[in-house]
């Protein structure tokens with residue numbers, strides 16, 4: 420028997436610490452878990468700080484391992500049934516841990532939104548992970564759980580109402596309030612560096628089926644224009660996370676065996692409201708996004724921005740800001756002229772408070788729930804979709820069916 424059900428790796432970082440808090444705030448009875456990182460002294464400090472708020476944290480075991488050391492990753496994954504990691508950027512720090520989990524049949528979940536790294540893992544490990552019965556679950560944070568599980572919840576409702584799924588689903592974000600952490604900025608920066616040094620990365624990211632090797636379908640790359648969506652009756656701007664979320668939703672569909680049909684189509688955008696105000700907001704968001712991309716893509720500008728207008732690694736929104744955050748996503752499905760609508764409503768900063776709870780629940784579902792016999796390099800929806808529909812409302816993420824026309 421392994422020492423632990425779950426090891427949380429990266430707990431000394433901004434998001435890792437929040438995931439530990441989420442596990443303590445919503446405890447899973449009987450869960451045997453430990454905290455891990457590369458620096459024993461820092462880990463001790465984090466455990467003391469956690470214990471001040473949650474006395475039971477005093478008993479958490481500490482595991483020391485460096486993600487760049489393959490031997491240490493092998494030793495770590497053999498001590499646990501599941502690893503949950505916030506050690507990112509994953510492109511830089513994640514390879515050895517994923518390989519070790521696949522080799523030793525350990526389940527795994529993370530917060531990556533790095534599409535090219537996910538694809539690399541699919542190519543390198545999907546078949547071996549299937550053979551060795553390990554579940555490698557990427558994108559278990561704000562990218563892409565609300566969207567991935569939102570589509571599954573909507574399709575479930577569509578089948579209940581119509582006896583058949585929606586053939587086309589679109590998600591427009593609604594009200595949203597949240598911030599950035601230094602780790603996220605570092606991950607975005609690395610992605611732009613990868614694009615600059617290797618144009619095939621850009622081609623991959625422009626492929627709507629980037630996470631479905633050999634896959635094709637009706638979808639084209641995400642729109643970069645301001646457009647009016649009649650399904651939602653709102654103006655929309657490009658959504659920075661669509662490039663990850665839409666690929667994850669399409670991989671979920673493929674891994675589930677195409678239950679929504681080979682012609683299933685999915686799109687995402689940022690909803691900005693109705694009328695002239697909505698149009699103007701969409702235009703300003705499109706321009707702001709262009710500016711952000713320029714800052715991130717040009718190393719000199721990025722260096723100037725980090726530490727001034729963008730956070731350093733280890734930094735992120737304050738506790739008050741995390742609790743003041745919220746988000747909504749409006750998912751609309753269509754079939755033969757009929758529509759079905761579902762809102763995803765999240766409390767807390769989407770990228771950090773809500774993300775840490777979603778990742779914690781994914782890890783706990785992997786460790787404790789009865790799951791379908793699905794293995795490989797997976798998405799949340801393809802393996803813990805049903806479980807998350809149950810679990811997430813308890814941690815402030817609700818899926819609310821609105822109406823059917």
Ligand SMILES: NC(=O)c1ccc[n+]([C@@H]2O[C@H](COP(=O)([O-])OP(=O)(O)OC[C@H]3O[C@@H](n4cnc5c(N)ncnc54)[C@H](OP(=O)(O)O)[C@@H]3O)[C@@H](O)[C@H]2O)c1
Pocket residue numbers: 429430431432433434435456457458461484485486487505506507508509512530531532558559560561562563600601602603604606607732733734735770771774
């Ligand atoms: N998908 C989402 O919705 C979402 C949301 C939030 C964050 N994220 C992602 O999560 C990741 C973490 O973000 P963050 O803001 O928490 O970053 P952070 O504060 O910089 O934390 C990074 C963590 O990685 C650890 N680390 C770095 N190198 C290591 C190594 N060689 N071995 C072991 N540990 C190592 C750091 O340990 P030390 O303390 O020892 O330096 C720290 O614990 C990023 O990739 C970010 O993009 C995704």
